[in-house]
Amino acid sequence: MVDGSAAVSETPRQQSPAQPDTPGMCVWRGRDVVFVDPLDTSAPYWWPAMIVPTDEIDATMGCTQLGADEYLVKYFEDCK
Numbered sequence: 001m002v003d004g005s006a007a008v009s010e011t012p013r014q015q016s017p018a019q020p021d022t023p024g025m026c027v028w029r030g031r032d033v034v035f036v037d038p039l040d041t042s043a044p045y046w047w048p049a050m051i052v053p054t055d056e057i058d059a060t061m062g063c064t065q066l067g068a069d070e071y072l073v074k075y076f077e078d079c080k
């Protein structure tokens with residue numbers, strides 16, 4: 001078995017642009033599947049998540065207000 005932990009920590013993390021190329025177009029829609037950076041350098045992969053449609057956000061999600069270019073995502077670290 002090859003230990004890939006050194007390669008993981010040396011790999012720079014990249015982020016997709018949050019702004020669309022065309023003004024007025026939304027980049028993301030609700031229920032899009034995306035990968036989120038777990039902010040854990042020991043994690044070998046980004047985690048899968050789903051963007052919650054803004055009309056489906058409720059108080060139980062712990063999100064009270066989103067900015068114009070912000071989105072709420074839900075993910076499960078253990079992939080269940």
